[in-house]
Amino acid sequence: MATIERPTYHHGDLRNALVLAAVELVGESGVDAFSLREASRRVGVSPSASYRHFRDRFALLRAVAEDGFSRLAEQMEAEADEARAERRGAEGAVAAFSAMGRAYVRFAVHHQAQFRVMFGPWARNELAGPCAGKQQEQDACGMAAHATLVRILDDLVTSGALEAAARAQIELVAWAPMHGLARLMIDGQIPADDETLEASFAVLERPLLIGLGVDPALIGR
Amino acid sequence: MATIERPTYHHGDLRNALVLAAVELVGESGVDAFSLREASRRVGVSPSASYRHFRDRFALLRAVAEDGFSRLAEQMEAEADEARAERRGAEGAVAAFSAMGRAYVRFAVHHQAQFRVMFGPWARNELAGPCAGKQQEQDACGMAAHATLVRILDDLVTSGALEAAARAQIELVAWAPMHGLARLMIDGQIPADDETLEASFAVLERPLLIGLGVDPALIGR
DNA sequence: ATCGAACGTGAACAGTGTCAACATAGACCC
DNA sequence: GGGTCTATGTTGACACTGTTCACGTTCGAT
Numbered sequence A, B: 001m002a003t004i005e006r007p008t009y010h011h012g013d014l015r016n017a018l019v020l021a022a023v024e025l026v027g028e029s030g031v032d033a034f035s036l037r038e039a040s041r042r043v044g045v046s047p048s049a050s051y052r053h054f055r056d057r058f059a060l061l062r063a064v065a066e067d068g069f070s071r072l073a074e075q076m077e078a079e080a081d082e083a084r085a086e087r088r089g090a091e092g093a094v095a096a097f098s099a100m101g102r103a104y105v106r107f108a109v110h111h112q113a114q115f116r117v118m119f120g121p122w123a124r125n126e127l128a129g130p131c132a133g134k135q136q137e138q139d140a141c142g143m144a145a146h147a148t149l150v151r152i153l154d155d156l157v158t159s160g161a162l163e164a165a166a167r168a169q170i171e172l173v174a175w176a177p178m179h180g181l182a183r184l185m186i187d188g189q190i191p192a193d194d195e196t197l198e199a200s201f202a203v204l205e206r207p208l209l210i211g212l213g214v215d216p217a218l219i220g221r
Numbered sequence C: 001a002t003c004g005a006a007c008g009t010g011a012a013c014a015g016t017g018t019c020a021a022c023a024t025a026g027a028c029c030c
Numbered sequence D: 001g002g003g004t005c006t007a008t009g010t011t012g013a014c015a016c017t018g019t020t021c022a023c024g025t026t027c028g029a030t
Helices: A014-033 A036-043 A047-052 A057-085 A089-110 A112-118 A140-158 A164-186 A194-212 B014-033 B036-043 B047-052 B057-085 B089-110 B112-118 B140-158 B164-186 B194-212
Strands: none
Touching: A014 A036, A014 A047, A014 A057, A014 A112, A036 A047, A036 A057, A057 A089, A057 A112, A057 A140, A089 A112, A089 A140, A089 A164, A089 A194, A112 A164, A140 A164, A164 A194, A164 B164, A164 B194, A194 B164, A194 B194, B014 B036, B014 B047, B014 B057, B014 B112, B036 B047, B036 B057, B057 B089, B057 B112, B057 B140, B089 B112, B089 B140, B089 B164, B089 B194, B112 B164, B140 B164, B164 B194
């Protein structure tokens, strides 16, 4: 009855296949369209089989979120590194910081539905394990991405681009505007094309950095 | 078979009753828990009756969003006016602006689920009318709230607190960080209690205003 | 080779969105 | 008043969903 032929009775890698299918599904038709049954169908497995790997449909969504966070971390890291490579010292740190922010928003816009899942209400719905099953960390999901953020912010201070006193604030002052821009774009309040993205980012960047006390001369064009 | 007795066969105000029930439902158990059937049940009416007033379950959610936007507009307006009343000129304009932002975030935190609906993916799902049935304006939903925002931003310029050149930027520079803070709080990335709210708001406020070129002396304590 | 555990299947339950056919009750005209 | 029209509700059905339970199948260790 499986919709996709499968040579072996056992799938072999069902868990990952399900996550992948779910990511696809969510990407195609949005979070609402996602259904555990449809994901199972795509993988070619009966719906109940999924319950050997996920206690809930929410557990599967959490896995989708986790996948998204790790991709996001990679993306941010890569673009930040690239930006820093072209410059030195404080200027490099500022460039990396800026690139990271841009990467964050770009990721959201290019993976709208998955981004929504990542920050959806599912992650902390029940007492159930927050992410992959580790119960210790409520927000373990975004840990990798958050670690990247912290690293780049620290650079900002150690390179001298930012006074140490501002370090405590910068996390929020950096994150909130970028997150807000991202959400406004994926939720349709702001057009979600790449040009608008760049323009909006540019508008936000300078006042934020200046407000935090970064020397305007360090801010790339 | 109605779960709530109803003296008359016709309800009389079913549309509004449904919206109210939906707002309640969403507030109690989140957007996911919402179901057209449950809303109908609460009102004491058969599920199909709702289809005389809403083409979709999404249409009902859009009505919930609309309700939220008008409440938000009232709230922002009220708190801004109150804050301005105590001061004069540029200082008053800045205070009103600040109060409006605080009201925005506070509304989100105190009406988490409804706020999520307001900015959810439902509003612009289909070609269907965006909100109450008017098809002209894609984002007619937030018009009242947006008008309030514009009014207060204009004050900022006319009162001399902000250079006219910054007017074009300020909309985004004000909205994105507040929206981001709101979402991070309701989505669990930042604790959603009132003290954290005030503290976070305070951290964001000053760099933003300074970055835009507002005289620090005008910023309230 | 056997046996337990891990993995997958089928059939079933309650709940959902939605629709078409039918019932009721106001409104409006004579 | 009586008679018709139309807005409004109701019943019953369909296809779909999440989830569970009893049951097959296969893998790996002994």
